[in-house]
């Protein structure tokens with residue numbers, strides 16, 4: 001959505017620190033994510049991109065030793081507040097993981113799982129519709145429509161990843177977090193998913209972690225560069241790639257380290 | 259330099275060969291022992307599945323039985339069969355003196371009266387007629403007929419007399435001795451007489467014990483495992499619990515027997531010698547086995563599945579119940595079956611809680627006194643009579659068969675689950 005020519009802010013992280021036990025993994029991150037845009041997070045391995053991504057849907061709660069401090073405001077609501085309901089939060093903020101992780105159930109059950117637990121369909125017919133539209137949006141429908149009741153684990157890697165994307169969008173999340181969604185895929189499947197991301201941004205806000213500069217440049221409008229747990233620089237992808245302010249960013253993008 | 263390298267290479271190859279040889283011989287030894295064991299059991303036990311019958315003409319004389327010509331069913335039930343039974347045995351040798359008549363009587367089991375009675379009740383038209391009836395031979399003659407009895411011992415060291423052998427040999431010659439499948443081994447309870455002893459009471463006792471054990475141990479263990487693995491915070495206290503569960507698995511089973519004796523029988527006053535108490539005692543033993551198996555298979559569920567469910571907005575409970583637990587079930591079930599199989603073969607704790615008592619009734623519920631298969635083996639192995647030797651082996655065969663069926667069952671369940679997930 002544009003307001004006065006400026007994109008609305010969907011998520012804003014303020015002074016976010018993350019600790020794994022005593023070790024600090026993120027230092028004072030301040031980042032705003034624009035609505036209906038693709039934001040790419042780049043940086044060398046171990047710099048904390050995944051950690052930051054997992055803060056946004058509170059997946060770090062799962063890790064016992066992980067502690068998150070600071071404010072993350074989504075829709076004017078600080079999700080690190082005690083009153084935040086993680087189940088509702090994760091319904092709004094979907095996630096696609098680096099390695100495809102479909103449930104060891106049928107394709108249909110994979111997609112219908114989210115809508116079922118959130119009570120989104122009143123009838124079998126409605127559920128069928130959700131499954132179909134989700135798979136269509138994920139550009140998987142044509143390939144699998146005849147085998148919806150076969151196990152999801154029987155698909156190829158790229159198909160599995162698109163299945164996971166379809167699963168994520170089945171509950172109509174406002175934001176989709178993607179952690180290196182193409183790292184296990186060949187160039188063709190990668191191209192399909194990039195196309196898909198472009199399509200999805202019309203309805204969803206997308207944050208994608210990637211190691212491929214080319215991919216970041218192709219799919220994102222905004223980019224944030226992380227290094228050793230700090231957000232070094234962020235801004236429009238054009239600017240970051242064409243004339244970055246920071247030397248480290250320049251070095252990383254041109255492949256001089258990382 | 260090069261030579262050295264070659265030497266090293268040769269050394270590496272030969273060490274691999276040595277290792278393979280050791281491994282193969284270990285497997286060979288294990289198989290050999292197994293084969294010897296099975297051969298021994300089968301060769302001594304298979305005769306127990308045959309039973310020797312004497313075919314004796316019985317005169318169903320109404321007068322001797324104090325019956326009129328047209329007796330009712332009740333009359334037949336109440337009639338006196340002892341006299342005609344005795345007479346039919348005595349008739350095997352019309353010239354027998356009193357001592358010999360006594361020996362004649364001892365050639366068959368003390369059930370002979372009942373067997374003769376059953377014959378008439380099945381066919382009342384036999385009244386007043388004479389018919390050949392199959393009568394269970396005494397265990398000693400049974401062993402003689404099977405060739406397990408040393409006939410060449412001096413008479414005073416044998417339990418069968420020369421006279422009995424003479425009559426028996428005559429009967430064999432006339433074709434009046436027959437060997438048939440020993441159904442009563444499966445349908446009769448235990449008995450002091452080897453020819454009448456069966457495994458029905460101990461088999462049912464084992465079944466009931468295992469069911470009680472399963473009904474208690476499985477739900478408790480699975481709940482405990484799920485809680486510990488998926489929900490409990492990881493702290494000193496839960497570590498302590500974990501260590502103690504492992505300790506519990508290592509406690510000798512006889513200790514659980516003492517616990518059953520001291521608590522279930524003494525404090526709670528549960529009925530002695532029953533599968534109920536046996537099953538509860540065994541469940542204490544099985545509990546840690548199932549907990550450990552269930553936790554291991556919960557741990558084996560890839561974390562990515564949990565993350566996927568959580569990221570979809572499933573609660574922890576939903577993640578556990580919808581994804582983790584179903585995926586862990588095959589492992590849990592096979593662990594459960596292993597635990598039950600252990601429990602099935604357990605003897606010591608059952609002896610302590612009184613399941614070793616002589617039980618000559620077939621239990622109809624877990625509240626009735628019963629033995630169990632391994633205890634039955636123990637009881638029979640203690641008995642002096644030759645007739646029990648083959649029963650011990652036969653009972654072992656039944657126990658092994660039982661275990662094989664259980665394992666098969668586990669395999670089938672596992673297979674079904676795996677088919678669904680892959």
Ligand SMILES: Nc1ncnc2c1ncn2[C@@H]1O[C@H](COP(=O)(O)OP(=O)(O)OP(=O)(O)O)[C@@H](O)[C@H]1O
Pocket residue numbers: 020025043044045046047048049050051052063
């Ligand atoms: N579960 C964990 N326990 C302890 N430390 C962790 C854990 N996960 C991540 N870390 C640490 O936090 C830091 C950031 O890790 P993170 O996974 O966010 O990096 P990343 O930028 O996603 O790297 P990559 O590009 O390799 O995926 C690393 O130093 C890592 O060692």
Ligand SMILES: [Mg+2]
Pocket residue numbers: 049050051179
């Ligand atoms: Mg990462």
